Amino acid sequence: MAKALVGYVGGPTPDQIRESARLRRRVADLEAEVLRLKVENDGLLKALGERVEAVDELLEPLAH
Template sequence: MAKALVGYLGGPTPAQLHQSALLKRRVADLEAEVERLKTENDGLLAALHERVESVTAADLLEPVGR
């Protein structure tokens, strides 16, 4: 129905086109941020895995300092 109304009114206005461009840019920025966070998370998981692999039984028996 919205498409029919826009078509009936003569198409999107310049303000609507500008808003659409802004929203598309925001979506692209958010998608890039998601990819950056995924990469950072993968790095943190790899570092955690390396740290866990290096823990020995002796490390677990050491008293915790206060």
């Protein structure tokens, strides 16, 4: 009875299988995008840190 209420009599339909595959691909695409953005962010943070160090070196003589 519970299976009939949920709609799983006879297993998943072809539409459900296609939708599940589409969603798995979308999740994989989003995970790849998150990884790409993390790598890009790490590079930007490194570049920013290098620039801050360069500015600190330029300002150091003025502090004395």
